[in-house]
Amino acid sequence: MTRDVLTITQAKQEARHLRATIAEEGEKISHAQALERVAQSHGFRDWNAFHAASRDRPPQGWEVGGRVTGRYLSQPFAATVLAADQFRSGWFRLVLDLDEAVDVVRFDSFSNLRKQIRVEVGPEGHSKERTSDGTHHVVLDLAHLGSERTSREP
Numbered sequence: 001m002t003r004d005v006l007t008i009t010q011a012k013q014e015a016r017h018l019r020a021t022i023a024e025e026g027e028k029i030s031h032a033q034a035l036e037r038v039a040q041s042h043g044f045r046d047w048n049a050f051h052a053a054s055r056d057r058p059p060q061g062w063e064v065g066g067r068v069t070g071r072y073l074s075q076p077f078a079a080t081v082l083a084a085d086q087f088r089s090g091w092f093r094l095v096l097d098l099d100e101a102v103d104v105v106r107f108d109s110f111s112n113l114r115k116q117i118r119v120e121v122g123p124e125g126h127s128k129e130r131t132s133d134g135t136h137h138v139v140l141d142l143a144h145l146g147s148e149r150t151s152r153e154p
Contacts, residue, residue, distance in 0.1 A: 006042060007059050008051060008090070009123045014038045059142070062092055062121075070140040072117060073131065075102045082116070090123035 006014070015034035022029055029037075032047070039050035061068050066081040079096035086092050101113035119127050119138045126136040 006054065007123070008054050011035070011038050011042070011050065011054070059125075062094065062140075068094075068096065068140050070125070070138060072098070072102050072114075072138050073104055073106075074135055077102055079117075087120070091120060093118065093120050 012035070015031060015038045018037060019029060019031065019034045022034075035047040039045075039047045042050065044050040044053065060066070062081060062084050064081055064084055066084075067078065068081060069076070069078045071077065077096075078099045080099075081094055082097050083095035084092055096117050096119065098115050098117065101115045102117075103111045104114050105112045117138070121127055121138060121140060125140040125142045127138040129137045131137065
């Protein structure tokens with residue numbers, strides 16, 4: 001039993017993986033049972049205790065002073081978090097100071113470099129806003145959050 005810091009979404013992903021692994025061995029468990037096992041494996045009494053402890057905690061790195069990497073308008077970046085405020089469960093308003101300025105214009109004849117961005121990021125690690133080709137404005141890398149399986153759900 002460990003008290004690893006997981007987000008709720010990471011725990012749910014871990015539960016799905018656990019169910020799949022157990023199913024391959026011929027046993028079936030419900031998603032609720034898998035959630036209970038995941039919570040207990042991380043040192044919590046049950047899923048409700050885990051959920052209560054994890055509900056309003058930002059993912060690791062999303063706090064002020066944290067470091068994040070990702071893509072802004074499809075361009076890679078690394079940044080320091082200058083401000084982080086939760087405005088809804090799982091959703092955070094972040095102000096990011098980019099290490100290198102990013103050109104926000106996709107046009108050869110001029111540029112507009114941005115060094116600081118403000119963005120609302122949800123539990124999947126990306127913004128709601130999308131470009132005209134459907135790409136999220138900001139997509140944060142989640143691999144540093146403590147799990148290889150960091151695909152996230154709303």
